[in-house]
Amino acid sequence: xxxxxxxxxxxxxxxxxxxxxxxxxxxxxIAGGFGxxxxxxxxxxxxxxxxxxxxxxxxxxDGVDDTSIVPDKTTTTVAMDFGRVTVDDSLVLYLFGTPxxxxxxxxxxxxxxxxxxxxxxxxLRRIDDSxxxxxxxxxxxxxxxxxxxxxxxxxxxxxxVVRDALAVPARCPIRYVDARDDGSCTDVLxxxxxxxxxxxx
Amino acid sequence: xxxxxxxRPHADGGRVVPNYAFTAGRTRSAAGTDMPIEALVTAxxxxxxxxxxxxxxxxxxxxxxxxxxxxAEIGALLGVPIxxxxxxxxxxxxxxxxxxxxxxxxxxxxxxxxxxxxxLDGLRAR
Numbered sequence: 001x002x003x004x005x006x007x008x009x010x011x012x013x014x015x016x017x018x019x020x021x022x023x024x025x026x027x028x029x030i031a032g033g034f035g036x037x038x039x040x041x042x043x044x045x046x047x048x049x050x051x052x053x054x055x056x057x058x059x060x061x062d063g064v065d066d067t068s069i070v071p072d073k074t075t076t077t078v079a080m081d082f083g084r085v086t087v088d089d090s091l092v093l094y095l096f097g098t099p100x101x102x103x104x105x106x107x108x109x110x111x112x113x114x115x116x117x118x119x120x121x122x123x124l125r126r127i128d129d130s131x132x133x134x135x136x137x138x139x140x141x142x143x144x145x146x147x148x149x150x151x152x153x154x155x156x157x158x159x160x161v162v163r164d165a166l167a168v169p170a171r172c173p174i175r176y177v178d179a180r181d182d183g184s185c186t187d188v189l190x191x192x193x194x195x196x197x198x199x200x201x
Numbered sequence: 202x203x204x205x206x207x208x209r210p211h212a213d214g215g216r217v218v219p220n221y222a223f224t225a226g227r228t229r230s231a232a233g234t235d236m237p238i239e240a241l242v243t244a245x246x247x248x249x250x251x252x253x254x255x256x257x258x259x260x261x262x263x264x265x266x267x268x269x270x271x272x273a274e275i276g277a278l279l280g281v282p283i284x285x286x287x288x289x290x291x292x293x294x295x296x297x298x299x300x301x302x303x304x305x306x307x308x309x310x311x312x313x314x315x316x317x318x319x320x321l322d323g324l325r326a327r
Binding site (some may be wrong): 026053055114156182 | 205231234237238239241242243262269273274276277281282283284286302303304305306310311312316317318319320321323324325
């Protein structure tokens with residue numbers, strides 16, 4: 001962490017509207033199974049302590065009881081940790097740690113819309129936990145990179161073995177990352193943006 | 202005053218698209234159901250001038266937005282779900298108390314190439 005902590009580069013007071021006219025947000029999704037280190041990675045990169053927000057999702061259950069006049073509603077509250085990186089004078093990047101469980105996929109569509117791409121974090125001791133996220137992003141055509149979070153005892157695992165095991169397409173980068181380390185996490189984001197640019201026409 | 206021609210993400214899958222009006226970087230929204238969670242919100246001069254007379258939640262939003270805040274940040278800072286923050290922000294934007302800055306995406310629904318290049322430059326400079 002450096003001196004940019006908390007520096008939003010937009011001076012408070014004065015005419016906020018004029019200063020803010022060219023502001024543009026971007027977002028990157030941080031996906032992966034429970035406990036894989038999503039929040040750790042967000043915290044390493046964010047210039048403010050990660051915040052948590054709740055999204056209430058209501059979905060109509062259909063096909064369960066067709067004769068019902070009032071459809072059953074299911075409300076789920078999903079918590080998301082997120083962080084913020086000021087890129088330049090007007091560009092602000094948000095990192096959203098997305099719930100890894102497949103039952104929350106209905107909210108991924110909204111999250112994925114307009115995203116730069118996604119980082120799928122993998123714990124090599126439990127790689128199956130990340131398969132669903134890889135499958136999802138591959139199907140939706142969202143650029144993603146696979147980041148192997150370093151845990152004790154996972155050094156030296158061959159990337160090609162992981163690629164085969166998780167059916168990661170050849171064009172999709174796989175990198176090792178230390179989710180606690182700002183520089184290591186930044187390198188993964190750079191890899192993602194380069195990959196996203198290569199796929200951009 | 203220039204008209205802001207930025208595009209917003211296209212809804213797909215039959216979602217209802219609200220009619221945002223783009224005026225000098227401000228986005229007005231009647232419903233705002235499509236406002237993404239990363240949309241940036243800033244207080245306007247009018248909003249700051251009227252903040253003391255606004256209801257507590259509205260006043261809090263205008264006051265934290267003296268520095269740019271995303272919809273997600275407003276939800277977190279006020280301790281309300283994103284959906285609630287979205288409604289409050291939409292109402293305040295409709296009254297010109299807030300300006301909303303939407304993502305800039307191309308016709309393919311992805312961020313424009315020049316933005317990705319600026320992002321890359323910014324990350325490499327970290």
